[in-house]
Amino acid sequence: MQIYRVGGAVRDRLLGLPVKDVDWVVVGATPAAMLAQGFQPVGKDFPVFLHPDTHEEYALARLERKSGHGYTGFEVHASPDVTLEEDLLRRDLTINAMAEDADGQVIDPYGGQADLAARTLRHVSPAFAEDPVRILRLARFAARFGFATAFETMALMRQMVAAGEVDHLVPERVWQEIAKGLLEARPSLMFAALRESGALARIAPELDALWGVPQRADYHPEVDTGLHTMLVLDYAAAQGWPLATRFAALCHDLGKALTPAEVLPRHIQHEMRGVPLVEALCQRLRVPSECRDLAVLTCREHTLVHTAFELHPATVWQLLQRCDALRRPERFGQLLDACLADARGRWAFEDCAYPQADYLRALLAAAAAVNAGAIAAACADKRQIPQAVEAARIEAIAAAKAGYPQPAS
Secondary structure (H helix, E strand, O other): OEEEEEOHHHHHHHOOOOOOOOEEEEEOOOHHHHHHOOOEEEOOOOOEEEOOOOOOEEEEOEEEEEOOOOOOOEEEEEOOOOOHHHHHHOOOEHHHOOEEOOOOOEEOOOOHHHHHHHOEEOEOOHHHHHOOHHHHHHHHHHHHHOOEEOHHHHHHHHHHHHOOHHHHOOHHHHHHHHHHHHOOOOHHHHHHHHHHHOHHHHHOHHHHOOOOOOOOOOOOOOOOHHHHHHHHHHHHHHOOOOHHHHHHHHHOOHHHHOOOHHHOOOOOHHHHHHHHHHHHHHHHHOOOHHHHHHHHHHHHHHHHHHOHHHOOHHHHHHHHHHOOOOOOHHHHHHHHHHHHHHHHOOOOOOOOOOOHHHHHHHHHHHHHOOOHHHHHHHOOOHHHHHHHHHHHHHHHHHHHHHHOOOOOO
16 A cells, blocks of 8 residues: 555645645555554545545545546546556646655656746646536636646547537536636636636636727726726635625626627616626526625616716615615725725726725725614604604715715816
């Protein structure tokens, strides 16, 4: 029995990054031998065991054979005869197909160290094409490391998309990988890889449609809506904001693919048209409600937030009501963050002032400070309580608005 550290732990150590999760492969062993040493079996599909002390995963060296569509269509063969090189050969990328023995010696039969040095994502073997999840994983690694995709690997990914392999992915797995990629340092690079391979048009056509849609050059020097969306997303990522805010940044302009900017009035026509697209994307990918709801809010309200200083107090109150801001001020804050990303996700606007966020927070605080209980107690006609409370909150917003310094024009 020989035990090797494999995969991401080896890759990250060579890159000088913190090693978070360690996976092990065991060569020359049987399930009975693992059980005899106190390892606990996990899962039904693969010969994987948990170490009795560390609880890290130890997998028997195995081969995989394609038996159907998608990422679940595999037959697994684990045997003491399977070599380390054969086990590494079934892995996705060369940078993930390295092992390390007990003495720290790296076993690298497929050139992973050279590709790390060249900052290249390259498939290990043609078996890459047997699992469409690998397209998503490669795109996620592009966002994490900023590596380029090898020409032959991108060509293989395009062939996979053309063959319909991506269409067999289950929505939950697609969302899982996209969510991980959104939390990486440069999530735009994930979408660049997905778009170049053709996979984005299959899994998120609402997003793919944004590229090539022009915007007003005076507001958007970058012009292209797809490029703008990526700048917004990367800005949100650079602030370390949570997944829901990043997803909202990604979805904020989906309606522009339906309504080119040059035919729009200044108001919110494209935002309202974008909401059904956000909802459709979220339904298809089984996006969690926290991310879905914030994305819908951001798509629908971001233009109104941008014009906050021009809004009548009653309109501000309506905005706060639609956002359920009194009960959910944290989510309203995330909406304002996504709007800030939208304002700064443009060429030459990266450091622009955005006083609208603090202004709306101040108006929300004024509305929240209204003593609804006291108003209700003083109201002779109880049927008039909702109107009286609303009027008091609008009045409080008006007073806060009047006393708030206006931005320089």
